[in-house]
Amino acid sequence: MKRARVAWNGTVTEAEPLDSGRLLLPDGTIVDDHKVMWLPPVEPRTIVALGLNYADHAGELSLAAPKEPLLFFKGKNTLVGHLGRTVRPAGVDMMHYECELAVVIGRPARRVKAEQAYDYILGYTIANDYAVRDYLENYYRPNFRVKNRDRATPLGPWIVSHEEVGDPMALALRTYVNGALVQEGYTADMIFSIPYLLEYITSFMTLAPGDLILTGTPKGAVNVQPGDEVVTEIERIGRLINYIE
Template sequence: MIFARFGETGQEKPGVLDDQGRLRDLSGVVPDLAGAVLADLPRIDPESLPLVAGTPRIGPPVGQVGKLICIGLNYTDHAEEVGVAAPPEPVVFLKATSAICGPQDPVYLPRGAEKGDWEVELGVVIGRRAKYVTEAEALDHVAGYTIVNDVSERAFQMERAGQWTKGKSCDTFAPMGPWLVTADAVGDVQALDLSLDLNGARMQTGTTARMIFSVAHIVAYLSALMTLEPGDVIATGTPPGVGMGRKPPRYLTEGDEMVVRISGLGEQRSPVRRDP
């Protein structure tokens, strides 16, 4: 099934797509796509639900995200692109949940930003609490999958003292969605195509088959470091084609538009603005 959240920022309602791709209002069945609801997403005939009128804003497909965990350097071809060896175990960092925005919301470059960059990533949404789970058990703890654009400010990330967090967590630096797609509708999660276009030109093309660490491995690995709770989201790394890796580098400027796609998970379309 394909779920979504719609409405103004902070007032999103849960929805589900019917067979014709029309948005249906799920708010009479569950209060939100968040927390414990994700452990048992409703299996309901969308045709029995009211149609959503008009073209409302689509919000992030998960509410009340507790942790946004990111995996760095997780594609063989991206590691080659930036000139580093494949890591011996997953590279883990956290991104502030205040960076999350909807899939069509503007991305705002913060004051002083010089090197805004893009990263299309498969997002994994945890549905059931996971602690010390095995790889064989890991995917049973996943509610579904979505798209995350791990927007970065490379000067903040790489050229200022401290950790990556300061270049990863600016407001709007995690467009998420549009859909939360359950595993049965996704198929083989290690055979998904990813792409990102900038102003109509292809920047990133990849496949989850080139992941160094699989989704199951990542979930199991993280569950031994921290308890994964329903609503936590894992961004699993990016394929090649980031702005930093181009020769010469290409960074985001006001007026750009990023179009991000993953097969079966929909499309993001994010205009780039300067934070006033």
């Protein structure tokens, strides 16, 4: 299963990929992918995000790797779809992308054991969780202005099923700015694996279908400027394109 959410002809609908940049809609309509408005592929109730879940990223920030997951919440206002635009605030010195594997919950999850975690996962998508470093007060508890800005987290283009992705702990992540490769890492290098995270989070809160877990980013954070095209790419999931304005 590989599907998106798009706006087409005045309605919001799911879409499946076809060849040559075309999309198949549920009623059989075939449209060019550049003629739709891409929406975040899921509408979560809760978005749980991780800080410093890759040791190399913690290292580039001169921080020690955490001993337990560093969690924070994000609002739905932060999400924007494929080909969307994200604002760089005026007067800031450092705003950077964060290519992240996003886990999409498939059924109510409460007190899940790590060995059963994948039974609760619908699939995966790509998140680009921009951060404005100027507003950062504490890496262990990000200021709301760092991680909860409107349209500051592109998501998509697709949800790809767990069965189609296979092992989510064996995926390559890459980011390109204006066509140049600037970030590369591997989900195998996460400090806290997806099964561990699902057990940890659901030990104290229930996750609902459609909820998201953003699993952190590897090293390679580079400042972005208005006019930049930023492409975040995850193996077996796709390429998420975003523009800075």
